[in-house]
Amino acid sequence: MTVIRKAFKFRLNPTPEQAQKMVEFAGANRFVWNKALALNLSRLENKQPLLWYFELVYWLGLWKQSEEYGFLKSVHSQPLQQTLKDLARAFKDAFDKTQPLKRIPRFKKKGAGGAGGGAGGGASGSSSDSFRYPQGCKLDEKANRAYLPKIGWVKYRNSRQVIGDIRNMTVSRKGEHWYVSIQTEYEAQLSAHPATSIVAIDLGVSRFATLSDGSYIEPLSTFNSFKQLQAKLAMAQRRLSKKVRFSANWQKLTNKIARLHERIANARHDFLHKASTLISKNHAMVVVEDLKVRNMTKSAKGDMANPGRQVKAKSGLNRSILDQGWGMFVRMLEYKQAWLGGEVMKVNPQHTSQTCPCCHHVSKDNRTTQSRFKCVACGYAENADLVGALNVLARGHRVLACGVETLVLTMKQEPLGSSDTRPILAA
Ligand SMILES: [Zn+2]
Structure with a gap:
């Protein structure tokens, strides 16, 4: 009580x-x-x-x-x-x-x-x-x-x-x-979250979400059912360009495309629900990057600053769609945690991709490739997304240490992650 x-x-x-x-x-x-x-x-x-x-x-x-x-x-x-x-x-x-x-x-x-x-x-x-x-x-x-x-x-x-x-x-x-x-x-009687652990998340492009315990969630674009929908949409759009505008066949195809768009939106929504439920039910405290701050300091974020060539080429619109997905994902996490008596904490994302979790050395050179992190000072090497999640977790712990969160007392420390963990949500 x-x-x-x-x-x-x-x-x-x-x-x-x-x-x-x-x-x-x-x-x-x-x-x-x-x-x-x-x-x-x-x-x-x-x-x-x-x-x-x-x-x-x-x-x-x-x-x-x-x-x-x-x-x-x-x-x-x-x-x-x-x-x-x-x-x-x-x-x-x-x-x-x-x-x-x-x-x-x-x-x-x-x-x-x-x-x-x-x-x-x-x-x-x-x-x-x-x-x-x-x-x-x-x-x-x-x-x-x-x-x-x-x-x-x-x-x-x-x-x-x-x-x-x-x-x-x-x-x-x-x-x-x-x-x-x-x-x-x-x-x-306040409901207590069934889990007692704290976890941090790094949101990315090559992996939708990487958790500080080493597990991760594949992006929706790698799911076969989703790929099929997108292929169908692309094909329908190609066919449409050959139809006579406003003809009966054109109209039929336009309706089909609208339905496909809807199914894709549903699939995306469904994916975000599955991912947020999976994380929410297993952890009492979820630490995420503050997306508002992250969007303002995109250049500091390795995977956004140096995305794969294809992502870069598609740029603008594509990126904003990704951002929207992340924003909705965080909002879902927030209300699901509230239902379960857990919490979501937002931390400053600056330099989370460039800081060494081992010796705290901050350098752009720590990021050798899009997916690989190797500290130029101490040699610590790890999957870059996991490094991001570990840094977000460290910031969460720092806030908790200064704050007055009662949850801390009952929280277990997650074991330090390792890159060979399997995806928890994948195609
Ligand atoms: Zn280091």
Whole structure:
């Protein structure tokens, strides 16, 4: 079971009295934030230790009892304490080296929007005109109203059903309207992919796909049934050129050609389905080259830069058809992985065909022929497409090592490939 957190945001329709209270609450929370922030900043300046949540709550008690800040007493105490909790958290984050966006918390100005930090819908407390209830809130979805302690039942624009148990509610103002953000939590059974392995794919011309485990998928053009269809089409097209335009025979042949085109398109679609299913059901994580980036840096890609003479001669159109096939293949992989609880990761394809997987030396000269890779630095030799797949895999692992993917923990390392593996999908 996995705990899922969700956020729902609705526009509130408070009565004028309720809206007035919200203004007061937001003002008091802003006041407490700024007051406690000033306190800590002056301590920082004087090289004194920072005050954390429990000390700040003690100070809040003192302010409430003072004559000057007695207005704080009319505000529900939980949102005020929550504000101090948020501030303490913001200070903690500011000194946390692992936080990418760390910065000292800032003063809140009246009416300023919810600029700045805080992750997760509605719970950030970063808006200047806002306050958060950590508990005590209720929702009456049938009557379209939310209960906010010390403010009462407030009507809201019910646009969708709230799923899960309410963890907290944040009231905030944007422009002239007030909103409520409701954070919920519930447990769900996430389906886990039946496989636990990671695999990378190199998409190419001489082989449709080469996997990092050494297996590969032959291109559709080598399948006999497909070759026959293409031969039939070529023949029909030759015959058509000899027919009198718009004659009965010409019409018949034109219809036949249209049907052949359709059968070829179906065969291509079918092939992409078979190939993507085969890979998807066997691997929890599939790493592919980012085709968008690849298309922009075609010259860096050996097999696209130096395709066989024939491919080059046919060029343009042919290449774009190939690209479309790859794009559709990746999209199929993505949704099939999503169904099965797996993932597809896209990595930068630059130099994947020129980098030595053994010593990481990058050179155009590593690519001796279209299909052969031999490192000029260390002598490592392998099938060029497999080298591409191994490099894509290495990049996938690098991303996983830096990221927070939970899948990594359960993932097995595939054995390093070898070029004598058999095709897994072939004619
Ligand atoms: Zn090398």
